[in-house]
Amino acid sequence: MVVTASPAYPITAYAACSALGMTAESVLAALYAGRTGLEASDFAAGIGTALGALPDALEPLPARLRAFDTRVARMAALLCEPLQQPLTAAVRRYGAARVGIVVASSTAGLEASERAHAAHAKAGQLPEWYRFDRSHAFHALCDVLRALSGARGPGYVVSTACSSANKVFGSAQRLLSAGVVDAVLVGGIDTLCQITVRGFHGLGILSAVPCRPFARERDGTSIGEGGALFLIERAADAAVALRGVGECCDAHHMTQPAPDGSGASAAMRAALQDAGLSASDIDHVNAHGTGTPLNDAAEARAIESVLGCDVPVVSTKAATGHMLGAAAAIEAVFAIACIERGQLPPSLGCDPRDPALRLNLVTQARAQRCRNVISNALAFGGSNASVIFGACA
């Protein structure tokens, strides 16, 4: 069978928030300045870990959406606001039914259910504000984004744990290629939750200090929150396009990667094939790089086997924390920024490096022309997804 490359779909707008800032501009300024958003937090009381919480309070939703007013929905509104103009233009240009929504989340409204469940345990009833379908459910995110954007096309949530926000690009590509939509609002949003923070602690893979991906002394990851949204269109002027997506499964273990990195390798190779590119076309890797000993070792082997040892590699988890279902969304912003700016961010905390990992890690922000950047996401359940972003001109 002759496999042809997927079309490149331009990314015409994006927005981001994380522990580094409440806007894409502030997030990127902090990233390139080498700052971290990770710090000790009362949210992780009794655990002893650094978390990446949003630096500022979130505004309540407008009155018409008050029934959906949870932390994750407020993040969705924060991210939607700077995209309002391009979204309105897309709805006008293509028609509302031709603009889809595919958003990633691992937690959705779990944080709200934690508070509601605690209230129920105390008082025997749920709080007045809690409605399962609007406060907890995945599709509430779509409902909020639909209301804020005016998009009326297909809408769904992809939830494959930490690969979710790379897989939304695969879904968007499929919907565009099949002619179902002409534009897609994609991205990922996750909030800090007690269950995720304490769950990772229970698995023994949280670092007591800000995580140090690929470092010799790395001892676990750090959890963060936030998200990013992107508008992808069938055809438009843009600096960067979605070039290729590769998705596969490890079929190895629920929480540990295949030690030889075979799943991550397969995802990267599939993304290259989908983009019609070869390994030498990739100028930079935004690694999944969680800071856990097993993940980083397996991913380093995968990068070496597919792309070699010279390609510059960065993990940005030490800056933002691991944003789980939204991790690949913020990292897509970083990949796009590398192409737009011709500059690589630093991989914080990686020195002294693990000598067993043969990677060209970037320790200081530096200028480098990037035509194509690959971003990896590897998840619970052995779900792997790699996405390639490329310069349009």
Next chain:
Amino acid sequence: MTLAAYVLGVGVWTPELPDVSTWLAGTPRPALARPAAQLLPPRMRGRASLLTAMFAEVVEQATRAAGVEAQRLPGVFGSAYGEMGTTLTLLSQLQAAGAQLSPAKFQASVHNTAAGQLSIALSNPHFSTSLAAGHDTLAMCLLEGCAFLAQQPGQLLLAVAEEGASAVLQPEAAYAPLAAAFVLASDAPPGAALARVHAPEVCEHEPRRERARDNPLLPALSLARAVLSGERVDVPVNEAGAFGHTIHVQSYRRSP
């Protein structure tokens, strides 16, 4: 481009109607707490949540009916709310002194638990995804599946499942668990397919208020029935919402 797929096999499980023939006959058996889920190895089966066991059961039924090997298929898995039983256990553990969470429960609480466990059990490295869209979940899974097959022709597994409503978090709802699976194909030799299903079309229908309290995957049973009806049928999806979808089905043979 017409987005559509052939259906090669169907699987259905509810506590009282645990396979296609029983379900079509409509004679309930004593309710089962869990399906057999033979596709999972015994150790994994014993630990699996109800949701994951239901997925395993209908995947096994559908692939057996289609005469295909489950380990060769990419998969689209759908559930409106996901691993709620496991999540409720974790929520209760949060309330206990020390808030110690079970690592086994935590790793099995993600939405893609069933997809992950099945890929491990079957050594299946192919594409899989796990989606949620409330009462539109079936429609969006079918859309994703048809779009996947348009891009990568072949066969694909579409499986949806939902546990029963949570008494604590959904006091307004009361519905039983259910699951269904469909082996889809981009092409099929004459006589091999049960039906041809079209990707869902958006339609506006008057929302039925009581539908919001139903199992959001209930339309999957309507789709299974349409596939096996021997007739041309339009299946409405998301009658709980302001607008929903219709799935056009051309069934080729009536199941006995």
